[in-house]
Amino acid sequence: MDWRAEARKAIEAGEDVVTSVHPDVKPPGSVAIVWCRPAAHLFMEATLTAGTAGLAARTLELEPWDEGANATIRSSDLRQVPLTAILQKAGAQITALDVYTDPPPAVAEALEAAGAIKRGRVGYGDDFYRWVAHEYLQLKAQRGARGLRSPLGEILGRELGRGVVADGTVRDWLVEAARRDFLTSPGRGHAGRAAGPLLNKISEGTDR
Numbered sequence: 001m002d003w004r005a006e007a008r009k010a011i012e013a014g015e016d017v018v019t020s021v022h023p024d025v026k027p028p029g030s031v032a033i034v035w036c037r038p039a040a041h042l043f044m045e046a047t048l049t050a051g052t053a054g055l056a057a058r059t060l061e062l063e064p065w066d067e068g069a070n071a072t073i074r075s076s077d078l079r080q081v082p083l084t085a086i087l088q089k090a091g092a093q094i095t096a097l098d099v100y101t102d103p104p105p106a107v108a109e110a111l112e113a114a115g116a117i118k119r120g121r122v123g124y125g126d127d128f129y130r131w132v133a134h135e136y137l138q139l140k141a142q143r144g145a146r147g148l149r150s151p152l153g154e155i156l157g158r159e160l161g162r163g164v165v166a167d168g169t170v171r172d173w174l175v176e177a178a179r180r181d182f183l184t185s186p187g188r189g190h191a192g193r194a195a196g197p198l199l200n201k202i203s204e205g206t207d208r
Contacts, residue, residue: 007035008043017086019093030058031141034090039080041065042073048090050194055087055094055141091142126180132156132173133182133199145192 003025007018017036020026026033030047038044043065049058062081064071139152153165156173165173174193177183181198 003033004035004045007045011035011037011043017089017093019090021094027059031055031137032090032094034086036086037065038062038082038086039077041071042077042080044081044086046086048087048094050137050141055091057083057087094138094141124176126182129173129177129180130182130199133177133196135159136174136177136183136193137195140192148192 001024003020003022007020010018017034019032019034021032027047029049031050032048034046034048036044041064043063044060045063046060047058048055050056060081060083062073062077064073135155136148136152139148139155143151149167149170153167153170156170157164174183178185178193178196181196183193183196183199186193
């Protein structure tokens, strides 16, 4: 599929921003790729990463919307790129595009068997902590890295149908997700966590 051509068609049809999280199109290490038309004569492509303050542009390319030989880009065109608004719209689309929002069947079955939510890191498998990591990263992309435990507890509790998950339990779950390489540990001087090396690895059906 020609992703750029499809994005241009969608923009011509009225879409403000077109975002993809498909692994065949986004570069390794990026959260997503986004296309838009920040001005009538411009076409923009950007790869996005999750920074401590939310989504950030890792790379940004501008080209003339019309690809004629005389089409040019001026330095003043950079001032016409509403990057903050574009990142906000892309963040909302990433949340909608992420198919790992609801607890996977293995998580739902484990919770049904376990009864009440356990505090701490014992009793759940890889699928559970992978899901927690995805929910954390989605929230971080929308709101930045600080103050996420309480809103994340609300999201996890709502998805699990168990009320609000306590801050201490959320902390323990994030620590365990990092121990299993679904998230990174917070770096010194940096807020928040990033995706770990095993986050998107296909499960082989065994928990560690």
